[in-house]
Amino acid sequence: MSGHGQEQNERAPLRPAVFLDRDGTINEQMGYINHLSRFHLLPKVGEAIRLLNRHGLPVVVVTNQSGLARGYFPAALLDAVHAEMVRLLALDGARIDGLYVCPHHPEAKEERYRLACSCRKPRTGLLEQAARDMGLDLARSYMVGDRWSDLRCGSAAGATSLLVLTGYGRGDLCYIGPNQAVQPAHVAEDLASAVQWILEQERQRGALAQ
Structure with a gap:
C-alpha cells in the first residue's frame, strides 16, 4: 500500500471525506493506463472536485493499480500519470488532498507485489490508512466509484x-x-x-463549511 495525505493534528476532530476511485470515475476508463497519452479527465471532474475543495471536504483518491503488479507498466509511469492528474485538476482550480494506491495482486509478476493484501478494493485498507493519516471519520465519509468493488469497499468501511x-x-x-x-x-x-x-446530504446535516 502506498499513499500520501495531509498531516493531521492529533487534537483536531475527525472529519468526513470524499473517497474517489480513479479509473472510470475521475478519468476515462481505458483498461490499463500504460502510457501517459491514455490518461484523460472525464468532463466536469475538475469542477466537481473544486466544489468539494470549496466546501472543505477532503478529497482522497483510492485506486487499485494491478497493472504495476502484472508488469504492464513501471512505477515511474504510475507516478507520471498521477502527476498529470494533479496538473490537469489544478488547471480547473481543483486539488486532491490524499492519494492511496494498491499495487498488489496475488498473481503479480514481481514478487514484491505478489500478495493477498488488505488494501486491494473491495478490502478497506486504503480507506483505513487514509483515515489514520488524515484524521478522517469513515462513518461520515463517502465512497464514489464505477464498480461494485468500490461500493463494497465503502460499505465495509462504514462509508x-x-x-x-x-x-x-x-x-x-x-x-x-x-x-x-x-x-x-x-x-x-x-x-x-x-x-x-x-453536498445536499452535508447541508441537511448542517455540516458544510461556510
Whole structure:
C-alpha cells in the first residue's frame, strides 16, 4: 500500500471525506493506463472536485493499480500519470488532498507485489490508512466509484457509497448490481452529479463549511 495525505493534528476532530476511485470515475476508463497519452479527465471532474475543495471536504483518491503488479507498466509511469492528474485538476482550480494506491495482486509478476493484501478494493485498507493519516471519520465519509468493488469497499468501511454511471458503472448497474447484497445509497450520472448529492446530504446535516 502506498499513499500520501495531509498531516493531521492529533487534537483536531475527525472529519468526513470524499473517497474517489480513479479509473472510470475521475478519468476515462481505458483498461490499463500504460502510457501517459491514455490518461484523460472525464468532463466536469475538475469542477466537481473544486466544489468539494470549496466546501472543505477532503478529497482522497483510492485506486487499485494491478497493472504495476502484472508488469504492464513501471512505477515511474504510475507516478507520471498521477502527476498529470494533479496538473490537469489544478488547471480547473481543483486539488486532491490524499492519494492511496494498491499495487498488489496475488498473481503479480514481481514478487514484491505478489500478495493477498488488505488494501486491494473491495478490502478497506486504503480507506483505513487514509483515515489514520488524515484524521478522517469513515462513518461520515463517502465512497464514489464505477464498480461494485468500490461500493463494497465503502460499505465495509462504514462509508456511504455512491455509484457513478461513467466507466463500468452503467454496465455494473445492469448486470452486476441486481444480485449484490450491497447497494449504492445513490446512483449518479457522473462525478459532478454525485458531488451535488453529497453536498445536499452535508447541508441537511448542517455540516458544510461556510
